[in-house]
Amino acid sequence: MKNKGGHSFQKQQIKLFSEPLYPYIQPNDLEIQLVQSKPLRRLKHLAHFGAGSLVSSVVHSRFEHTIGVWKLTALFFPEDMELRIAALLHDVGHLPFSHAVENTLQFNHHQLTEQYILEDEIASILKQFNMNPNKIIEILNAPSVITGNENILGIDHLDSFFRDTYMAGRIETLPKHLLHKIRCTSKGIETDLETGHYILRLILSDHKLFLSPHMVAVDRLLAESIKLHWSVDTVNKKDFARLTDSDVVSMLKASPSTEAKELINILLFAPNKIRINTAKTGNGYPISIRKVYSKVPLYKGKPLTEHSNEARKILEGLNQLSFDSEVLITSN
Template identity: 80%
Template sequence: MEKEARLFLEPLYPYITPNKLEIKLIQSKPLRRLKHLAHFGAGSFVSPVVHSRFEHTLGVWKLTALYFPEDIELRVAALLHDIGHLPFSHAVEKTLEFNHHQLTEQYILEDEVSSILEQYNINPNRMIEILNEPSVITGKEGILGIDHLDSFFRDTYMAGMIETLPKHLLHKIRCTPKGIDTDIETGHYLLQLILADHKLFLSPYMVAVDRLLAESIKLHWSVDSVNKSEFARLTDSVVVSMLKTSPSAEAKKLINTLIFEPNKIRINDINSGNGYEISVRKVYSKVPLYQGKPLTEHSNEARNIMKELHDLSFNSEVIIVSE
């Protein structure tokens, strides 16, 4: 195996041989930066789900290459789809008013990535078009796509919730122009993984740690001038170092609690006004197809799982206690 190809190894799917363009992209700084961004946000401080945005990107690329081996544009789009993510991924994006899709476009148009694409006769703007329209990567019309399929597989694998490795299921899964299509039994299993992942990352505790991280960053910004566009390009470790030495005592308290004393984090069901309000954020409620139609049109079990998913909700408060 070529030394460069080893960069494409990960545990969930069969090995796919990258082409020269894909190797050059994976060696670029915007792609390498993803190795230093936690896919699970601040949840990586307090859970076993510690894989990076890089492993997720490889997973999306592998699935895309498996189902569409000759579609070079789609394979490249899979590699580029997450390069605009902030430190700790989604954990701070909404609170700090960023849009990682816009940042992804910026990275694609900048010289390092665009010059690689143009060297292989791929128009950078075409990549942006693919990423901005519904596709098999995102899934169309409420159907599960490749991007979220990998997220649900990878999160539940890392959390020890998965019973069957994805590589042993792929022969039962295909990808249509709308998204993932499978048999009823496998479809139910995928929906159970989706529900399990949501119950984990949308639990009050996981939402709370993301909120505390975002608040730590906001407190730091309030006393120390920060260029937001430069912040968006940092890695997790740089942000942690910045917060641990912040002029804001409260910012330092929050980050040190997350790293060293998460046992002091408490969730109040009633908002007392003494902490930070938290509530369920976005639910990813796309479903697989069965014989070309949403699984929920065929199965009461699928409908019940989706109802349980949509019923996940809370309005609570997170506080830090002294022990």
């Protein structure tokens, strides 16, 4: 019985920390407790791809991304427990649908992350293992290997680009087959020339998808639906920030605002009615390109773009993605 129980516990650990992109990393007791906490479990119910998850096949959650960032951090820095825990907690403050509504509704997920870490559930787990919550916040608020220093790619975005392109079917080589060519210095990700070019192509591919006019448009429509709901049904913004995606969808489907219900139903069931106008008519919602993540890997201790014309050419592609359009809803 004892061995069976131990085997069952081990299988449960594997389930909690399993995902398809990287080799399995053995978690410690602190990491297991954190992953079982409500703030971390909530991430399972937040789409990493924002409202784009409603209209595309890119449907992974903030939880899978978090596990990915933690795995890479543990792989590159196995003995740095504070950094490993910072990686595990770096996204706990995200809103429903992640970045889709953050700017439009004037939230800051970094501030919300600090609040979650200092609240009793997470703080008490950290203190139980003699870890200072404020130290974790300090790591997350400073440039680090997680975020990347200056213009150098960090672990957080590396996982995002790997994971998004994997889910979109745009990846040629699984990351676990590339990890022997990648390391992480104090500045950020470093690799060889060929692998660096491959990573940059994935970054461009991902941007072409999540910053396409259609994906930006569905994020805008979701935010507008929420604003329309709030105009007739006041919602405490603090409470809203702690909802899950399904909570928000249910709220909008039952909204007293007819316009809010119409928009969420179009996103859910009739996205073919969404139209992008490249010339603004004033009849739709304005949309434009959001933040571009143009950080690059290191090669021989310097940014890849300082060594390679091909790398510079790939990055030029990011600058050509800008647009200034509007989104409308058609009647058919």
